[in-house]
Amino acid sequence: MSKRNGKAAKAAPEIPVRMKGAQMIWEAMVREGVRVVYGHPGGAILPAYDALSPYEAEGKLHHVLVRHEQCAAHMADGWARATGEVGVCVATSGPGATNLVTGLATAQMDSVPVVAITGQVPTKLLGTDAFQESDVVGVSAPVCKHNYLVTDVNELPLILKEAFYIAREGRPGVVLVDICKDVQNAEGTFRYDFEIELPGFEPWPNVDLECVRKAAVLINQAERPLVLSGHGVQLARMGHELLALVEKAEIPVVTTLLGTGNIPESHPLSLGMGGMHGEAYANQAVQSCDVLIAVGMRFDDRITGRLDKFAKQAKVIHFELDRAEVGKNIVPDVPVIGDLAETLPALLPLIEERRHQPWLQQLKEWKGETAQTDILNYEVDELIPPYVIRQLWFATHNAPGGPPIIVTDVGQHQMWECQYFTHDHVGQLLTSGGLGTMGFALPAAIGAQMAYPDRLVWAVAGDGGFQMTLQELAVIKQEHNLPVKVAIINNGFLGMVRQWQQFFYDKRYTGTPVWSPDFVQLAAAYQIPALAVTRPDEVGPALEKAIATPGPFLIDFRVKEEVNVYPMVAPGAAVDQLIRRPKPAVMQEYSGVQPSW
Amino acid sequence: MKYTLIAWMRDKPGVLSRVAGMMRRRNFNIDSLQVGHSEAPGISRMTFVVDGNDRMVDQVIQQLRKLVDVTQVENISEQPIVAREMAMVRVATNADTRAEIVQIVNIYRGEIVDVALDSMIVQIVGSEDRVASLVDLLDNFGILEMVRTGPVAMARGRLERSRRRGTAVWRAQADGRDAVSTERFKTGGV
Ligand SMILES: Cc1ncc(C[n+]2csc(CCOP(=O)(O)OP(=O)(O)O)c2C)c(N)n1
Numbered sequence: 001m002s003k004r005n006g007k008a009a010k011a012a013p014e015i016p017v018r019m020k021g022a023q024m025i026w027e028a029m030v031r032e033g034v035r036v037v038y039g040h041p042g043g044a045i046l047p048a049y050d051a052l053s054p055y056e057a058e059g060k061l062h063h064v065l066v067r068h069e070q071c072a073a074h075m076a077d078g079w080a081r082a083t084g085e086v087g088v089c090v091a092t093s094g095p096g097a098t099n100l101v102t103g104l105a106t107a108q109m110d111s112v113p114v115v116a117i118t119g120q121v122p123t124k125l126l127g128t129d130a131f132q133e134s135d136v137v138g139v140s141a142p143v144c145k146h147n148y149l150v151t152d153v154n155e156l157p158l159i160l161k162e163a164f165y166i167a168r169e170g171r172p173g174v175v176l177v178d179i180c181k182d183v184q185n186a187e188g189t190f191r192y193d194f195e196i197e198l199p200g201f202e203p204w205p206n207v208d209l210e211c212v213r214k215a216a217v218l219i220n221q222a223e224r225p226l227v228l229s230g231h232g233v234q235l236a237r238m239g240h241e242l243l244a245l246v247e248k249a250e251i252p253v254v255t256t257l258l259g260t261g262n263i264p265e266s267h268p269l270s271l272g273m274g275g276m277h278g279e280a281y282a283n284q285a286v287q288s289c290d291v292l293i294a295v296g297m298r299f300d301d302r303i304t305g306r307l308d309k310f311a312k313q314a315k316v317i318h319f320e321l322d323r324a325e326v327g328k329n330i331v332p333d334v335p336v337i338g339d340l341a342e343t344l345p346a347l348l349p350l351i352e353e354r355r356h357q358p359w360l361q362q363l364k365e366w367k368g369e370t371a372q373t374d375i376l377n378y379e380v381d382e383l384i385p386p387y388v389i390r391q392l393w394f395a396t397h398n399a400p401g402g403p404p405i406i407v408t409d410v411g412q413h414q415m416w417e418c419q420y421f422t423h424d425h426v427g428q429l430l431t432s433g434g435l436g437t438m439g440f441a442l443p444a445a446i447g448a449q450m451a452y453p454d455r456l457v458w459a460v461a462g463d464g465g466f467q468m469t470l471q472e473l474a475v476i477k478q479e480h481n482l483p484v485k486v487a488i489i490n491n492g493f494l495g496m497v498r499q500w501q502q503f504f505y506d507k508r509y510t511g512t513p514v515w516s517p518d519f520v521q522l523a524a525a526y527q528i529p530a531l532a533v534t535r536p537d538e539v540g541p542a543l544e545k546a547i548a549t550p551g552p553f554l555i556d557f558r559v560k561e562e563v564n565v566y567p568m569v570a571p572g573a574a575v576d577q578l579i580r581r582p583k584p585a586v587m588q589e590y591s592g593v594q595p596s597w
Numbered sequence: 598m599k600y601t602l603i604a605w606m607r608d609k610p611g612v613l614s615r616v617a618g619m620m621r622r623r624n625f626n627i628d629s630l631q632v633g634h635s636e637a638p639g640i641s642r643m644t645f646v647v648d649g650n651d652r653m654v655d656q657v658i659q660q661l662r663k664l665v666d667v668t669q670v671e672n673i674s675e676q677p678i679v680a681r682e683m684a685m686v687r688v689a690t691n692a693d694t695r696a697e698i699v700q701i702v703n704i705y706r707g708e709i710v711d712v713a714l715d716s717m718i719v720q721i722v723g724s725e726d727r728v729a730s731l732v733d734l735l736d737n738f739g740i741l742e743m744v745r746t747g748p749v750a751m752a753r754g755r756l757e758r759s760r761r762r763g764t765a766v767w768r769a770q771a772d773g774r775d776a777v778s779t780e781r782f783k784t785g786g787v
Pocket residue numbers: 409410411412413414436437438439461462463464465466489491493494495496497514
């Protein structure tokens with residue numbers, strides 16, 4: 001039984017029904033509560049597509065035709081990130097399936113539940129290098145939680161049920177089911193009332209309460225405690241419990257990229273994101289704390305920097321569901337393995353009410369110092385990306401219909417989004433953290449928008465990444481004018497790579513200048529209203545116009561080109577070895593007051 | 598340091614490649630890997646020898662456990678175990694050396710399983726060390742061909758814990774029975 005979305009009632013035994021394998025696919029999906037599937041047809045998956053038509057006609061399932069299979073996976077991923085439900089994508093054999101791989105890897109790296117269905121050549125042709133055959137199970141295995149090749153129609157119902165179960169339970173991930181074409185055409189027995197029995201799959205390890213007690217002792221003794229929280233908090237829906245905990249014991253919170261918004265960023269205890277582009281004070285906090293409480297995160301190198309210099313003063317407590325992550329990069333003093341939904345509530349009553357004023361005072365001083373160096377607080381006369389992002393926050397954070405969902409691509413704009421947008425809600429930012437996949441924003445935003453038609457969804461992309469998946473603008477139209485808003489931070493460069501070239505390769509900008517089409521005209525070709533913005537004073541009105549316009553809207557922010565993301569931890573350096581913003585000679589004089597933006 | 602691990606897994610095509618793929622991907626160094634049937638139908642048993650340190654081996658074990666087809670993993674490095682490997686060595690012989698080789702093989706309680714005019718095949722079963730030491734000796738005569746299985750291992754003494762069995766479906770498939778037969782579906786709802 002599913003732990004989080006437990007369907008407790010025991011279904012009456014089901015009378016088996018004869019049907020084709022192709023139909024079983026969709027029948028299983030309906031049982032799993034799937035409403036939308038993202039896919040692209042082709043020869044080896046045609047029987048399944050044919051069987052889909054009655055399900056579409058009856059309004060049980062809706063198929064979204066993507067323009068590239070990678071984006072089918074990203075859309076399913078965006079849907080899943082936004083809802084916590086399993087996202088589904090479909091592709092044909094060979095090139096269709098291999099096209100999926102980047103999207104699947106993206107989801108798997110970020111623990112997103114996705115089920116992928118691929119067609120495969122008929123069983124008789126397996127292994128013969130048949131037309132459009134590729135070893136999809138082999139190709140995708142390293143980027144999947146699990147996968148299956150189906151060669152017998154009667155195994156299909158069980159496999160489909162296992163696939164959803166494995167994708168969803170425990171630490172979520174990707175499961176691919178590769179189904180031979182003859183299996184889709186064959187008739188078999190369908191039922192869905194069996195119990196899942198997987199002796200090798202332990203999604204919810206038992207919690208050792210003794211570890212929770214040990215953790216509480218350490219936390220209660222701490223003078224300079226710090227929470228470092230990640231995606232796990234969102235996955236377990238434990239944002240409120242985390243907040244209650246840190247308020248009770250007055251513990252400041254740093255998040256990972258995917259933990260953004262775990263506690264409201266405007267909360268006094270929030271230090272925002274840490275790591276490579278985390279603010280200096282957040283990283284200083286990590287380096288200076290005496291007890292580091294890691295919650296639902298995996299000590300990725302982007303958060304730790306140089307491992308042997310990481311949080312050296314701290315005793316480390318690691319709350320984590322996936323046992324394999326505990327001790328992988330950092331060996332904790334107290335490992336607390338198990339579902340955060342069990343361990344955090346168990347921890348809370350054991351935590352004493354404490355105040356840590358000297359520690360918070362210290363952090364406040366560091367924060368002040370950061371505000372004077374790294375954070376762009378200056379009046380601007382040029383269009384710089386941080387300003388655009390800040391304005392985006394102003395324009396959207398009170399949106400009717402709930403907090404806006406921001407979906408970023410990968411690059412400088414992604415980091416600026418983290419730094420200059422105040423995320424006050426869990427799961428407000430959807431971004432590819434683990435794999436860092438350019439091209440993620442637009443398709444994932446489409447997925448999120450379809451999950452929440454009434455919420456404001458913004459895709460924020462770079463000029464480089466946007467051009468990797470811009471063909472999906474067509475989906476926005478074909479899906480009846482989805483109200484996805486697109487902001488392109490157009491800096492004429494693969495900005496993040498250019499920044500590295502500036503810092504580490506003597507400004508040799510090889511392969512990083514990007515020519516772009518006129519995005520406004522491009523949007524026009526897709527019949528999407530659009531604006532170009534070149535001056536700071538146009539930003540606010542443009543955003544308002546975009547939001548006020550029903551349906552989609554695209555803004556091409558033609559920003560200043562060579563702007564850098566500060567601070568930065570050079571790869572392989574300790575997280576307190578930061579490259580800071582040079583003093584603002586090029587900017588207007590620092591006014592010393594909070595910026596007008 | 599070398600560690601001996603045993604993993605039990607579903608006996609199904611592709612499982613070995615999943616395990617091997619994971620080990621390669623995570624950059625674990627496998628010294629040897631041996632796979633065969635276990636006492637439970639539908640479950641095969643793999644013996645690994647990995648080279649590394651405690652932390653790495655812990656990771657190997659945790660990552661193996663995450664594979665859905667792997668039902669159980671045990672580190673028996675610290676326990677008293679019986680570990681044996683088998684080797685077959687085709688060694689060059691001539692009239693002068695043959696007797697001496699036979700003598701050496703006897704001391705090692707090996708067997709000569711094939712004889713040709715200018716060579717013979719020596720078979721030995723024993724601990725890794727014993728096999729290695731015989732191989733070293735035979736090397737002086739010229740080894741023409743060799744195969745070593747790598748060790749398989751079992752903990753000595755009483756079996757502490759019962760092993761996890763496979764499911765009815767796995768057993769049925771292992772026996773070549775119809776996996777769709779009613780036993781695969783435990784009705785009663787979800
Ligand atoms: C698919 C893919 N290819 C390459 C990269 C490496 N990479 C990371 S950021 C970046 C630059 C992105 O440029 P752009 O989309 O214009 O965003 P900017 O950094 O300028 O904001 C590149 C090439 C990547 N992350 N993903």
